[in-house]
Amino acid sequence: xxxxxxxxxxxxxxxxxxxxxxxxxxxxxxxxxxxxxxxxxxxxxxxxxxxxxxxxxxxxxxxxxxxxxxxxxxxxxxxxxxxxxxxxxxxxxxxxxxxxxxxxxxxxxxxxxxxxxxxxxxxxxxxxxxxxxxxxxxxxxxxxxxxxxxxxxxxxxxxxxxxxxxxxxxxxxxxxxxxxxxxxxxxxxxxxxxxxxxxxxxxxxxxxxxxxxxxxxxxxxxxxxxxxxxxxxxxxxxxxxxxxxxxxxxxxxxxxxxxxxxxxxxxxxxxxxxxxxxxxxxxxxxxxxxxxxxxxxxxxxxxxxxxxxxxxxxxxxxxxxxxxxxxxxxxxxxxxxxxxxxxxxxxxxxxxxxxxxxxxxxxxxxxxxxxxxxxxxxxxxxxxxxxxxxxxxxxxxxxxxxxxxxxxxxxxxxxxxxxxxxxxxxxxxxxxx
Ligand code: SAH
Ligand code: SF4
Ligand code: F3S
Numbered sequence: 001x002x003x004x005x006x007x008x009x010x011x012x013x014x015x016x017x018x019x020x021x022x023x024x025x026x027x028x029x030x031x032x033x034x035x036x037x038x039x040x041x042x043x044x045x046x047x048x049x050x051x052x053x054x055x056x057x058x059x060x061x062x063x064x065x066x067x068x069x070x071x072x073x074x075x076x077x078x079x080x081x082x083x084x085x086x087x088x089x090x091x092x093x094x095x096x097x098x099x100x101x102x103x104x105x106x107x108x109x110x111x112x113x114x115x116x117x118x119x120x121x122x123x124x125x126x127x128x129x130x131x132x133x134x135x136x137x138x139x140x141x142x143x144x145x146x147x148x149x150x151x152x153x154x155x156x157x158x159x160x161x162x163x164x165x166x167x168x169x170x171x172x173x174x175x176x177x178x179x180x181x182x183x184x185x186x187x188x189x190x191x192x193x194x195x196x197x198x199x200x201x202x203x204x205x206x207x208x209x210x211x212x213x214x215x216x217x218x219x220x221x222x223x224x225x226x227x228x229x230x231x232x233x234x235x236x237x238x239x240x241x242x243x244x245x246x247x248x249x250x251x252x253x254x255x256x257x258x259x260x261x262x263x264x265x266x267x268x269x270x271x272x273x274x275x276x277x278x279x280x281x282x283x284x285x286x287x288x289x290x291x292x293x294x295x296x297x298x299x300x301x302x303x304x305x306x307x308x309x310x311x312x313x314x315x316x317x318x319x320x321x322x323x324x325x326x327x328x329x330x331x332x333x334x335x336x337x338x339x340x341x342x343x344x345x346x347x348x349x350x351x352x353x354x355x356x357x358x359x360x361x362x363x364x365x366x367x368x369x370x371x372x373x374x375x376x377x378x379x380x381x382x383x384x385x386x387x388x389x390x391x392x393x394x395x396x397x398x399x400x401x402x403x404x405x406x407x408x409x410x411x412x413x414x415x416x417x418x419x420x421x422x423x424x425x426x427x428x429x430x431x432x433x
Contacts, residue, residue, distance in 0.1 A: 002113075004030045005039035006078075009057060010047025012230065013168075013197050014079055016148040018045050019139030021078065021106050026140055028110040036064065041074045041113065046081035048163050050332035057081055061095045074098040074116055078106070080167035083126045084336065090122055102126035103153070103168050106134070128154075128169030135178045138185070145384055145415050146228075147191040151179055151214060155199035157233065159260070160271045160338035161300060161331060164199055171199075173206045176214050180221060187223035192415060193382060194218065196229040202236045212240035219250045225417065226382060226400065227251045231258055231298075234282055235273045246289040253290060254324075254402045257282070258298040262317035263310035266303055269343065276317060283321050294324045294370075294401035299359060302331045302352035304343030311355055315362065322366045324401070328359045364427045371403065371425035381405045381420045381432070383412055399430075407432040 004025055008018045021043070022032055033039050042064055047053040057077070064075060076099040077089055083102040090097060099112045105125040115123040133153055141147055152173040155165045183194055196218065198204055204211040211229075219227050227250050232241070234257055245251050257279075261267055264275045274282075286293050299314060318326070330352040333345040379399045387394035387406050395409045397418070406429055407420045420432035 001029050001031050002040045003033045003038055004041045004043065005033050005036045006043045006045060007036075007060070008045045009053060010045075010049065010080065012148050012195065013150060013153075013199070014045050014047060016139060016150050016197060017079065017103060017106065019141050019148070020134050020137050021045070021109065022140035023137050024106055024109055030110075037067070039073065041076065042068075043076040043078055046077055046079040048080040048084050048167055048334070050329060050334075052332070054081060054085070058095070061097070065094070065096060074113065076100065076109075076113070078109075079103060080163070082124075083128065083167040084163060086124055086126050090124065098122060100124040100126060102128060104129040104132040107132075107137070129172075130170050131172060133172055133174040135174050138182065145191065145382055146193045146195055147186045148195050148197055149179060149182055149186070150174070150197045151201065151211075152198040152204050156203065157200055158271060158338060160269060160342070161303060161334065163334040163337055166336050168199070171203055173204050175206050176209045176217050179214065180217055183218050183221045183224060187221055190415070192224065192417070193226040193228065194224050196227070198229075198231075200231065200233040201229050202232045202238070202241065210238070210240070212238060212244045215241070215244050215251060216248070219244075219248050225250060228254065228402070231256050234258070234279050237282055242286060242289055246286075246293075252400045252402065253292065254294040254296070254400070255286060256296045256298075259314070259317060259321075260298065260300050261303060261306070261310075262313035262315070263306070264313075266306050266310055266313075269305070269339075270300075270303060271338070276313060280317065280320060292401075294403070295321060296402075297321075297323050297326045299326055299328045300331050301328065301355035301359060302347035304331070304339060304346055306331075306347055314359070318359065318362050318366070322370065323363065324370045324403070325367050326359070326363045328356055328363065330356055367427040368425070371427065371430055374399075374403070374422045374430055375425055376422065378419050378421045379403075379405070379430075379432075381407070381418050383414050383416050383418060385414055396429075403430055404428065405430040405432050 046057045078101045082100045098116045108125050112123040154169045154171045156171045201211050333340050381397040383395050383397040387396040394406050396406045422430045422432045424431040
């Protein structure tokens with residue numbers, strides 16, 4: 001039996017895909033190990049969304065080759081870099097990559113590996129499929145309290161900055177029956193929280209069922225106490241979905257709503273297809289249905305040609321919305337995207353830094369304010385693990401709104417739901433008892 005070690009980079013979709021890869025290879029007599037030194041085959045499931053994600057992987061492969069110098073270890077690259085950088089990865093003599101598999105080719109991994117072993121040649125498959133949803137593969141999960149479930153794959157939105165439509169191909173949805181079956185099995189296995197994944201879940205459609213309908217169906221599975229999803233796109237957030245989120249007690253009161261930018265011209269050249277006003281109206285609408293909805297976002301600073309004045313519109317939206325938290329990124333030009341072809345990356349690194357520092361400061365103040373508002377409240381926390389931040393006598397878990405809370409362990413166990421009184425809070429974490 002050959003041993004395999006896999007490392008995952010990037011988003012939750014990649015985490016899920018790693019679980020698919022585990023399932024596929026486990027059926028073919030491969031055994032997974034926790035340490036790269038014990039492995040005959042090392043695979044990196046990669047991300048390509050920003051340049052530093054790429055760089056991390058190149059550095060990692062160099063280190064791997066160095067530490068396993070002379071060993072007959074096989075190294076494979078999976079995921080989003082596989083599709084985009086197949087040629088340069090295979091041609092790179094220093095990296096010595098043995099095989100490459102794109103996000104739609106994981107069922108072929110046993111063949112690819114065999115090809116390398118038997119013929120000694122490099123093997124690759126990065127074909128993108130219009131149909132592959134892996135609905136016949138049941139992911140091999142590592143455990144924990146949350147299970148990821150991809151409900152669709154690919155993306156058709158072509159935001160001009162984004163590489164994902166090229167690395168993951170066209171949108172396709174899994175059937176609701178198939179998804180509900182997977183969630184039932186997860187419930188039987190003891191999972192209490194499920195997170196439904198898609199690059200833009202609002203595009204989910206299978207025959208007559210849209211995402212709101214799917215969420216409703218999945219929420220009826222007995223035993224699943226918390227249902228999350230990520231990410232919806234602000235351009236097409238239907239009322240029916242808002243209704244399910246606001247009214248259904250099993251659907252968590254947290255919406256991740258990527259803003260990207262606050263200025264209409266920038267939003268337009270990003271091809272986000274909504275305006276600042278439409279975004280703010282959507283937030284008002286969400287809050288009119290559920291005033292305490294936790295809202296989080298993604299923002300890009302320094303998109304090509306963004307002026308200081310245009311950047312102020314992003315500040316304005318942040319001040320108006322007061323997000324609970326935000327992931328803020330510097331624009332990173334991606335090869336092959338529309339922005340890379342049409343718009344020179346002309347905002348200086350200094351400007352990008354200045355802008356990201358400013359937004360992070362604003363966000364920190366908002367996160368602190370939002371988190372401190374919970375002081376004195378008793379919230380239901382799902383315990384995830386022993387605390388990584390403080391003493392091992394503490395547990396950490398998340399509220400329905402996805403806020404991290406640390407509290408004394410008591411006699412609880414991972415996976416328990418506990419009522420925790422919040423006694424203190426920083427911008428990142430609540431402290432409770
Ligand atoms: N499908 C998700 C986003 C996936 S990528 C969605 O639309 O919500 C996650 C985030 O990375 C994006 O929301 C965006 O903020 C950021 N991102 C994507 N491409 C980028 C680039 N070229 N430079 C900087 N940030 C980028
Ligand atoms: Fe990228 Fe836009 Fe698709 Fe999200 S919706 S994956 S940002 S192209
Ligand atoms: Fe995810 Fe990175 Fe690919 S964010 S979809 S792993 S480019």
